[in-house]
Amino acid sequence: MARILITSALPYINGVKHLGNLVGSMLPADLFARYMRARGHEVLFLCATDEHGTPAELAAAKAGLPVADYCAWMHGVQKRLGDGFGLSFDHFGRSSSPQNHRLTQHFAGRLAEAGLIEERSERQVYSPTDGRFLPDRYVEGTCPNCGYAHARGDQCENCTKQLDPTDLIDPRSAISGATDLEMRETKHLYLRQSAMQERLDAWLDGQTGWPVLTTSIARKWLHDGDGLRDRGITRDLDWGIPVRKGDADWPGMEGKVFYVWFDAPIEYIACGAEWAEAQGLDADAWQRWWRTDQGAGDVRYVQFMGKDNVPFHTLSFPATLMGSGEPWKLVDYIKSFNYLTYDGGQFSTSQGRGVFMDDALEILPADAWRWWLLSHAPETGDSEFTWEGFQTAVNKDLADVLGNFVSRVTKFCRTRFGEAVPGGGEWGPQEDALIAELQARLAAYAAHMDAIEVRKSAAELRAIWVAGNEYLQAAAPWAAFKEDPDRAAAIIRLSLNLIRLYAVLSAPFIPHTADALCAALQTDDRAWPDDVKTALTALPPGHGFSVPGNLFDKITDAQRIEWHDRFAGGRG
């Protein structure tokens, strides 16, 4: 039994996440966590809301709530939606937790002692009307290069030229529209990542088998231009973790908070502390997962994230952990994803374009979404959601191939033998062939799941479902029943057991359906089938069952059209 630590990128707090966010980190992480648990490994699966930063403050203001109240509310919303999708986090924490405050301040103190923090003075845009400093992209104005009127202070979206906010003509606050902007002197702390470049480079070189997407982004940042640059880790905001040097004040940093990207990854660890507290464990119980001097040496740590998160997880966070000089557990494997696009464009929160987690659960069961999203996970490139493709896949794979298999087997049995596993009859060559095929496919499925090859795993699982229909067609119990009822009983006995096998194997993808199948079969036996032949005898003759209702309703053309229009976005 191995110990697997799994973290999903933290969903940002400023609203309900869309399906692209879900499939880019939380959902595949859940797939892997469920699979590893099913294989009997000890798993700690952590996630949390990422609650700090300017967008959180603005979202709170828009909602008319104090930012702390807003975050508490939205954390609850995201927690419920995660539960609705069956995300099996061992703990869903908050980056604003007291544990994260302490730990973030601790890391900053250690890094300072190690000489890896530098104080720098700089001039930034301040808006007296808004009463705050403005990040570059929150300053708007006319592009000096192309004349575009809504260029942002970091870059012009129209001509893509990189800008400095002072370059803009007629600059104004993107928040309030205020034009009385001024430049103010402010001091910030920088993490001296440049001093860590060689260690990070060597560490990355030592990793094998990581997705190209992960390593290419990391190497680009390490070797681009003058190499890895230092990064500011503080901000002039009210909401966040106050800058402190461990337990001590940090002279000159009063009123400032740590940058959200400094404290967010640390929340992975703090979330472990939150988990221990919530479980009523010893306060230090989390350390056996996170400290190599406290038993984490044999932990395999896997992170899941979208490609936009890669630099922080391959460089900044490892720099923080290494730089502390303490024996923290570093990530062993980073699984990164491309983007999911929506019907030819991007998901857009501001335009209401695309399907969000709350919408999704409102119109269809979670497993329909889980299956489509995972079987189309954007692993090698961006992948596109279309309603036509979604309808076809859900109807064909889930309703026809899997759902109908369960239906035809259980209903045939009920009609001919009653609602219990029938006895009598023997297995023959057809059963041997099926078992051999399943044993081979099971090995392929497990290999893909071990390698976190999500789409390939889904394809293999589907093939395992198909094998049941092929077998049933070849064995034809409805024909056998007329001549030799015992033979039909043997076929159906195996088929009912096959349903249990499908529930076990499919559970990481479609956990709710797996639960429904086990309930219908009146079994709690979820043991992973190392040997298929043995597994197909788990339900003995006489074992009762009930015919479940349709596992999946089909998506009608009318529904598809309605939803297509409803989520197309635009104003309204």
Add this chain to the structure above:
RNA sequence: GGGCCUGUAGCUCAAUUGGUUAGAGCAGAGCGCUCAUAACGCUUUGGUUGGGGGUUCGAGUCCCUCCGGGCCUACCA
């Protein structure tokens, strides 16, 4: 501008990292079955692997070039 990824059947994707005749699912066509959610099974049509050039006994895979799509480029997170 620089960098990375990507282009394979009408559609969505594979192809053991240079090795026989490029494979699946969906869609299409034909046949079968009648247990089942008009479901299932079998057979089958469909490809100059974006274009061109090169290396090699051999290229979807490596190199050059052109064309198309996407992403990143460090103060959004």
